[in-house]
Amino acid sequence: MSKKVLWAPWRMEYLQPEEKNDSCVFCELPSKANPREALIVDQGKAVYTVLNKYPYNSGHLMIIPLEHKAALTDLHASVLHALMEGASAAMDALERAFHPDGFNVGLNQGRAAGAGIPAHLHLHVVPRWNGDTNFMPVLSETKSLPQHLLATYDAIKENFHKKA
Template sequence: MKYLWAPWRIQYFKGPPRKDCIFCSLPREGRDREHRIVYQGQRMFAILNTFPYNSGHLMVVPRRHVADLGVLEDAEILEWIHLTTAAMEAIREAYGSEGFNVGANFGRAAGAGITDHLHLHVVPRWVGDTNFIPVLGEDKVLPEDLSVTHDRIAAALRTVLARRTPAGGSTAGRANADRSEE
């Protein structure tokens, strides 16, 4: 690896800054499509980045307001990985992405926009995409309207998750046994 690269060091949400924690409040407002929330699980949810690096750029976020990885419970970690891999699969199926950057910034010094509520970025990549999409530009040209992205990712994610067992469930293997490979 030649250099450390962080495509997620960008603004999250439009409009004036909110005083409440958006990762706590947005999932409870019952306006998932408006807030670009593509999935709500028991312990985790997935929300599109408002200023995506690429179409499909989303964040997988714990419901609990926690800042440190170390305080996550096993069930949360399990669901986090489960939802993150499902999101990657969904993005790959919906957009044909060729790779992913998955990562998090801890603390302002590391570039985090929201420092007190954990969130993991999932950024789809295509070979050569850095040639024409600015990483840190303010006036980014979005490749696709976010409501379109929301609907595509949400549908693909539902399909992927339907093929799997419920996150954190105790029925591991049963749904997989029923899974039919096409």
């Protein structure tokens, strides 16, 4: 099975993210009993870091403020600081775990900008490899999406906050 085939359905799912009527998935995630089930790799006071279930690429993380705010301008300076620190820590862990060649870091504010969940702002950290053809060499035997996500989760979690 080619990796391209394996990835295609996830991309389609990303285009139609699950959204519940009255609840916000990003507000609910941190209250889940099992962080590994929630795919939360790091929990801070102002933000948390979670592995994206609908990744652009393997190891796609999101830094999410605990506050339910839609715009960057709604966030307090301390939360903005925590967002960037979260991105830095995420990139450090990804570098240790998977040695990417580069990163895309950014946010999509508003539906028009491509936000899947526009009501709750989140910062994307996406590791990139040259050509993105040889990602996850260590985990290439992984067969299903849940297995793949959990193996990726474990590798990132293990490498979080290792910076000397």
